[in-house]
Amino acid sequence: MPPPPGLRERKKYETHRALAVAAVELVAERGLDAVTVEDIAATAGVSVRTFFNYFASKEDAVVIAYPDHLERTERAIGRFLAQPAEVSTLDALVTVMREEVADVGANPREWLARMTAVKQNPALFHRAVTMNAQQAEPLTAAIARRAGCDPADLYPSLLLAVVGGAMNAAMLRWRERGGEETVSALFDEAVASIAAGLPDPQRTR
Secondary structure, eight states, X not given: OOOOSSHHHHHHHHHHHHHHHXXXXXXXXXXXXXXXXXXXXXXXXXXXXXXXXXXXXXXXXXXXXXXXXXXXXXXXXXXXXXXXXXXXXXXXXXXXXXXXXXXXXXXXXXXHHHHHHHHHOHHHHHHHHHHHHHHHHHHHHXXXXXXXXXXXXXXXXHHHHHHHHHHHHHHHXXXXXXXXXXXXXXXXXXXXXXXXXXXXXXXOO
């Protein structure tokens, strides 16, 4: 997604992104414990004070790729709810998730490094899981709203888990293959398998 149009907002966006990319690359190369806030700030060309204007910790700098990550979730929910009524809830969610996957594919080197860093550092994995959990509640509520059911019903949580699982599986496969295939193609493959009822590969040969 492009940076915001205003000069001040664009500068803040670019500074956040510079710090996030620096943190990801340093931690992927050295490991979390061997990287300091000072290292990240110096690599991004800003002061330590500036770093703490954007992030509470080096863990957040690795995990939070975009300064407007909460607003991005809200915008994704808006696009999901705005899908035509004739589109199934599953297809509407897949369409929105596909847009998120495309953002990853637009910055492959950064996201491959981020995924490597998260896998190798339990503290980063925990932070990423926590952040994803915070996004799950509003997404579940939006699914329930579109499907016309209660958020406490099984369907909203199950649908989010299934489509989210397809996205996670695609990204893991993408990282394991070093980005040789596009993450979007792998996500589409995963979704197609779900739509087909997850056929057993041995029974389709």
